[in-house]
Amino acid sequence: MSHQKSKAPRGLYVKLFSKTFDSRQIDWDHLMFTGPALWKLLIPLMIEQLLASLMGMADTMMVSRLGSAEVSAVSLSDSINNLVIQAFAALSTGGTIICSQYIGRKDDRDANRAAEQVMITCFALSFTIGLICFLIRRPLLRLVFGSVEKDVMDAAVIYFAYTSISFPFIALYQSGSAFFRAGGNSRFPMTVSVISNCLNIVGNAIFMFVMHMGVAGAALSTLLSRVFCAVVIFAFLRRPRQEIVIRHYLVRPDWKLIKKILSIGIPSGIENSMFQFGKLAIQSSVSTLGTASIAAQAMTNIMENVNGVGAIGVGIGLMTVTGQTLGAGKKEEAKYYIAHLMDIGEIVIIITCLLVFALARPIIWLAGMEKYSGDLCFYMISWITLVKPIIWVPAFIIAYGLRSAGDVRFSMILSSCTMWMCRVLLATILIRVVHIGPMGVWIGMFSDWFLRGVFFTHRYKTMKWLKHEVI
DSSP, X not given: OHHHXXXXXXXXXXXXXXXXSOXXXXXXXXXXXXXXXXXXXXXXXXXXXXXXXXXHHHHHHHHHTTOHHHHHHHHHHHHHHHHHHHHHHHHHHHHHHHHHHXXXXXXXXXXXXXXXXXXXXXXXXXXXXXXXXXXXXXXXXXXXXXXXXXXXHHHHHHHHHHHHHTHHHHHXXXXXXXXXXXXXXXXXXXXXXXXXXXXXXXXXXXXXXXXXXXXXXXXXHHHHHHHHHHHHHHHHTTSTTSSOOOOOSSOOOOHHHHHHHHHHHHHHHHHHHHHHHHHHHHHHHHGGGOHHHHHHHHHHHHHHHHHHHHHHHHHHHHHHHHHHHHHTTOHHHHHHHHHHHHHHHHHHHHHHHHHHHHHHHHHHHHTTOOHHHHHHHHHHHHHHHHHHHHHHHHXXXXXXXXXXXXXXXXXXXXXXXXXXXXXXXXXXXXXXXSOXXXXXXXXXXXXXXXXXXXXXXXXXXXXXXXXXXXX
16 A cells, blocks of 8 residues: 555645545556656646737737737727637536547547537527627627726727637637546647647737727637637548547537536536636726726736746646546545645746746736836736745646536536625725725735635545536
């Protein structure tokens, strides 16, 4: 028994959770994801997430050169865009979990069949939502954000028109990428994403500063880069070299399988949507503070996304790892991997938080932010750098493992409750009543992270998440 335990990698969370998995039932010499295989999955995911956020930061910096009204418009529009995109990502998550469990069971036929149903479901929903958003873009923006300044609203309407057209393409890319990752191939989606983001930055430079299209140029560049992603990812899914192959784009709906996909995707979608609705509610409060505070909060959001995306990549990888191990019937191994990837996520969070903090001042200067906005942004980033490494990992990494086991309702309910109690209610009171400015957003955020971490840790230890059946 001591020989068995000695083979287990050591780390803070592995030690804390060591009593939750039986080392004697784990074949340490034949893990499904050995060290090299695990890093081969995780490193491209972390790089993809990090580079995408860095490109997003560069995108915001380029738009900020057009003026505070333009960067505020993009921030407001993206609040709705992210709500919709996260809903598509949730459907892709449902597909990833089901496909990875079939692959773990060595059932490639049903994995491919599930992938086809995910594809048609994502396309149908994204096309419908994109069309609706395009047709009612101005009333929708006014409903959410009220009477913002006219130049901000006009720019937001232009930007949102282009991005709503891109919804079907980003949904197809997300689902296609999920199919590659379910089979353990995260390198190819990373490559496509990196090329796409580079094209987006080049497009921004051409459309905004050479052709002088303003905020419309930024939106057009985003649209074209998403078209590129969808076309390339599905062209390569036709090749028979990966676990999942999509040969037919027009397939008959399998309502039983779609229901199974939606049983995971809908709770995840509600959770993600509640998260984005909460951000919209917070953004509504921030918008009352004026253009300078909106710009500071927008840049702080971008940098906070950057210092967390590497660990989010670890969480996305955990869905594949846990899904395949549970599909193969290796529950003890699945429990161990959740703790092990929490340790990896903690290291990543610490490194990226320190990196973003070190680069914060240069980024603010390069973005050409006004002094008040820049100082406020740096103040908020300082607090995030201090608090995030302490409480973020238990709040989010565990949830990825629980979802891949089918325990999506608990995650949905918990995340929605902490979102509205802490991020929205507390932040709204601090901003509108106590008048502490946009820092109220982050105090609410920290409270949310802490409560999630406590409850997700308890859920993991009770093992109730293992009682669900996905396939």
